[in-house]
Amino acid sequence: MTNKEHESxxxxxxxxxxxxxxxxxxxxxxxxxxxxxxxxxxxxxxxPLMDPQSEWVSDExxxxxxxxxxxxxxxxxxxxxxxxxxxSGRGVGGGTNHFSAVSLRFHPSxxxxxxxxxxxxxxxxxxxxxxxxxxxxxxEIGVSGPKYFPWEPFHGPYPLPERNPLNAVxxxxxxxxxxxxxxxxxxxxxxxxxxxxxxxxxTNRGFCNQGCIPNAKYSALITHARxxxxxxxDIRPNxxxxxxxxxxxRASGVExxxxxxxxxxxxxxxxxxxxxxxxxxxxxxxSTAQFPDGLANNSGMVGKNLMPHxxxxxxxxxxxxxxxxxxxxxxxxxxxxxxxxxxxxFARGFIINSHGFRPVSFVSQIAGHYLIYGEELRNxxxxxxxxxxxxxxxxxxxxVKNCVTLDGNLKDQYGLPVPRISFSYGPxxxxxxxxxxxxxxxxxxxxxxxxxxxxxxxxxxxxTCRMGNDPQNSVVNEFCRSHDIPNLFIxxxxxxxxxxxxxxxxxxxxxxQRTADYIKRAAAAREI
Numbered sequence: 001m002t003n004k005e006h007e008s009x010x011x012x013x014x015x016x017x018x019x020x021x022x023x024x025x026x027x028x029x030x031x032x033x034x035x036x037x038x039x040x041x042x043x044x045x046x047x048p049l050m051d052p053q054s055e056w057v058s059d060e061x062x063x064x065x066x067x068x069x070x071x072x073x074x075x076x077x078x079x080x081x082x083x084x085x086x087x088s089g090r091g092v093g094g095g096t097n098h099f100s101a102v103s104l105r106f107h108p109s110x111x112x113x114x115x116x117x118x119x120x121x122x123x124x125x126x127x128x129x130x131x132x133x134x135x136x137x138x139x140e141i142g143v144s145g146p147k148y149f150p151w152e153p154f155h156g157p158y159p160l161p162e163r164n165p166l167n168a169v170x171x172x173x174x175x176x177x178x179x180x181x182x183x184x185x186x187x188x189x190x191x192x193x194x195x196x197x198x199x200x201x202x203t204n205r206g207f208c209n210q211g212c213i214p215n216a217k218y219s220a221l222i223t224h225a226r227x228x229x230x231x232x233x234d235i236r237p238n239x240x241x242x243x244x245x246x247x248x249x250r251a252s253g254v255e256x257x258x259x260x261x262x263x264x265x266x267x268x269x270x271x272x273x274x275x276x277x278x279x280x281x282x283x284x285x286x287s288t289a290q291f292p293d294g295l296a297n298n299s300g301m302v303g304k305n306l307m308p309h310x311x312x313x314x315x316x317x318x319x320x321x322x323x324x325x326x327x328x329x330x331x332x333x334x335x336x337x338x339x340x341x342x343x344x345x346f347a348r349g350f351i352i353n354s355h356g357f358r359p360v361s362f363v364s365q366i367a368g369h370y371l372i373y374g375e376e377l378r379n380x381x382x383x384x385x386x387x388x389x390x391x392x393x394x395x396x397x398x399x400v401k402n403c404v405t406l407d408g409n410l411k412d413q414y415g416l417p418v419p420r421i422s423f424s425y426g427p428x429x430x431x432x433x434x435x436x437x438x439x440x441x442x443x444x445x446x447x448x449x450x451x452x453x454x455x456x457x458x459x460x461x462x463x464t465c466r467m468g469n470d471p472q473n474s475v476v477n478e479f480c481r482s483h484d485i486p487n488l489f490i491x492x493x494x495x496x497x498x499x500x501x502x503x504x505x506x507x508x509x510x511x512x513q514r515t516a517d518y519i520k521r522a523a524a525a526r527e528i
Contacts, residue, residue, distance in 0.1 A: 016042040016234075017523075019254050019267035021241045021282065024094025025505060026491045026512040027273030028224035033516035035231035039523070042234045042265055043225075044256050046278075047091030049237035050221065056211040060360040063210035067091065067098040073277065074407055078424035081308055081458050088275070092237055093221030096505065098209050100330045101190040101217050102353070103143045104502040105134050105154050109339060113498050117340055119347045119428070120397050123497045124469045124478040127153055133510035141218040142196040143506075145188035151335040160193045162186040163202060167327030172318070172388045173354035174332050176447030182439075184334045187353060190218035190506075191328055197223075204327045206356065239263075240414055244270055244286040244295055244488070251295075251488045257414050269519070269528055271489040273512075276306065276461040279494045280404045281419045283465075296482040296490070301475050302465055306402040306423055307499040308458035310394035310433050313355065314440040315366065315387050316449030322388045329356040330391075337439060338501050346431035350394040351501045352440055359384050369455045387452075390443060392436035393459070395501045396429045404464050423458075460504050465494035479518040480511065487528050491515050 018034050020027045023045035035041045047069070050056065056063060069088035075081055089095030109116060111123040131153075137143075138159055145158030166174070166186065177184040191208070192201045202216040215222050229235055236258070243255040245264070253266040272279045280303040284294040294302050333353035340347050363381050366372065372380060402424065406417040425433070441451045468474025471483035480495055482488040491512050493504050500507075522528045 015266040016040050017267070018042070018269045018271060019044065019265050020271045020273060021254060022094065022273035022275065022278070022492065023092040023220065023225055023235055024089060024273060024275070024492065025096050025220045025224065025509050027271070028093070028220035028228055029509055029512040030271055030273065030491060030516050030519075031228035031233045031235065032224045032231060033513070034519065035228050035233040037520050041228065041232070042267070043228070043236060044239040044241050044254060044265070045092050045235065045237050046240045047237065049092045049235065050097075052211060052213050052215060052222065056213050058205065058207045058210065058213070060210055060358050063098070063207075067211060072410070072412055072418050074410065074418055074420040076420065077402070077422045081421055081423045081461075083421065091221070092225050092235060093219040094275070096219040097211050097221055099505060100208055101328075102330050102333070102503040103138065103188045103190045103506045106130070106500050106502055106507050107338065108153055110498060110500040110502070113348070117347045120498045121466070121468065121473070124467055130507065130510045130514065133513040134506065136513055137506060137509045141190050141223060142192050142199070143188050143190050144193040146186045149188065150183050150185055151338065158188055160196060163189060163191060163193045163328060163331060166331050167204070167356055168322045169324050169356045169388050170327075170332035170354040172322060172447045172449065173390050173443060176443035176445075177334055179446040180442060182334050182443070183336050184332055187330050187333045189328065189330070192216045202328065206325050206327055206329070206358070208329055241274065241282055242285065242414060242416055244272075244282060246286070246288055246291065246295060246485065249290065249485065251485055269487045269489065269523075271491060273492045275492055276464050276494045277404055277419050277421065279490055279492055280464045281406060284406050285416060291484070296465070296475050296484045296488060298484045299472050299474060301473065303404040304400045305398035305463040305466055306404060306421070306461065307396045307398055307463040307496070308423065309460040309499060309501075310392060310396060310425070310429060310436070311457045311459040312392045312394070312433060312437055312440075313365070313389055313455045313457060314392070314437060314444060314451060315389050315453040315455070316444035316451045317383065317386050318388060318449050319386075321385045323385050324356045324362070324388055325358055327356060330354060335501075337436070344431070344435060346428045346435070348395040348397070348428070348432065349501055350392055350432055350436040352436065352443065353391055353393065355389045355391040357389055362387065365455050366453050370453065388444070388449060390440050392433065392440055393501055393503070394429065394432040394436050396499050397426060398463055398466070398498060399426055402463075460493075460499070462493045462496035462499050462504055465490045466497045467495045468497065480515045489515065489519070
């Protein structure tokens with residue numbers, strides 16, 4: 001679609017049944033499901049609509065700029081979050097354009113942490129509520145995985161067989177685990193191991209985090225968003241939502257910017273799938289006399305309980321070449337430390353996975369963290385092929401002090417207040433990190449590596465608009481419907497109640513599928 005054609009659509013469209021803000025995995029799934037049900041759906045996406053074959057390149061620097069959300073954020077707290085490639089995505093497809101595609105189901109224990117362990121909060125849903133949607137998503141996107149997955153609750157089989165062969169980074173990791181009697185497994189991945197749904201199998205280019213040009217890796221861009229458009233959804237790129245308009249206690253539409261102009265789209269239902277930062281930002285910026293603290297915020301919980309994963313990288317040098325650039329970044333993992341172990345003295349746990357890396361990220365991450373320069377930096381760069389990495393994915397407990405707010409003194413290019421993001425680890429989070437790093441070091445040393453660098457990082461933002469049964473303590477109900485505004489839904493990882501140790505994307509997609517089914521039922525019954 002040309003800019004001229006796109007501009008005419010914006011001027012002509014006057015009303016939608018559903019306006020969805022954000023074309024990441026959740027927004028794209030909702031758009032597909034609702035469009036296929038015959039509803040008029042408009043999706044507003046702040047970033048571009050990209051063509052992997054003509055616009056993406058195998059270049060770390062270029063693609064990190066293209067795929068990450070790089071707008072200004074103010075960060076603070078004892079452990080300020082780096083708002084870069086690991087924690088953002090911009091454009092149709094969102095973060096799935098550059099994620100590692102690890103596709104894990106949450107465990108039953110994740111949904112009842114407060115009841116079972118006395119920390120955090122319980123989800124208003126159980127694993128059983130999501131189980132059929134996990135299966136549906138895995139089939140739709142073609143998850144590949146081992147014949148038998150060792151950990152509860154799902155042992156397989158997956159729609160496609162596991163990816164083979166494993167890369168050297170995964171082999172090193174599995175060797176260390178084997179020598180320590182730690183169970184490990186090939187990772188279930190949303191990356192094809194065989195032709196599937198008109199997409200080719202992976203050829204191990206290794207640029208998964210820079211965008212998969214052949215389309216072997218799942219992204220919402222090449223699947224759900226495309227299917228939504230085929231079903232009649234109007235997906236509008238480069239449209240930055242600025243305000244949800246409310247009239248008589250109901251959402252009436254969304255104001256947004258496109259090419260320097262401001263527009264209003266009237267809608268019967270508004271769904272926010274804009275991300276952990278942008279969704280509360282939009283709610284705050286839409287405050288009215290009726291909702292002075294922001295929309296959907298009678299509980300005061302909008303923006304609260306921000307949860308990243310602790311994502312610490314452990315690098316070891318080996319006496320043989322590893323060549324860490326080869327193959328898919330994450331090809332093996334262990335979940336032996338996922339559940340609470342009473343001997344640890346802390347609640348919950350962590351995952352450890354092998355993690356390949358490209359040269360630019362390797363040098364910049366280590367040099368930036370350790371302030372390495374000159375001859376030492378040159379030697380580090382020359383030794384790149386001798387390093388391997390494993391990554392800790394640690395659960396972070398919810399804390400109302402970790403939050404997203406607005407800074408009224410600083411405006412962005414649209415004239416909107418800039419988000420202020422405050423984060424500090426709590427004692428339980430730090431205990432998980434310490435134990436996880438210890439295990440990472442043990443695995444590397446058992447594989448004959450010499451640990452030289454440990455770099456603190458975060459990934460996978462969650463929280464800020466959590467779901468719950470109690471309107472005084474949550475923002476949306478179990479179907480992502482606002483407690484305060486009946487035709488406003490929020491469906492992104494902001495609704496997560498706990499972070500769990502598992503990568504969140506598959507669970508988000510299952511929640512989106514479940515929410516879509518609920519919305520279709522409610523709309524058919526005229527209950528929205």
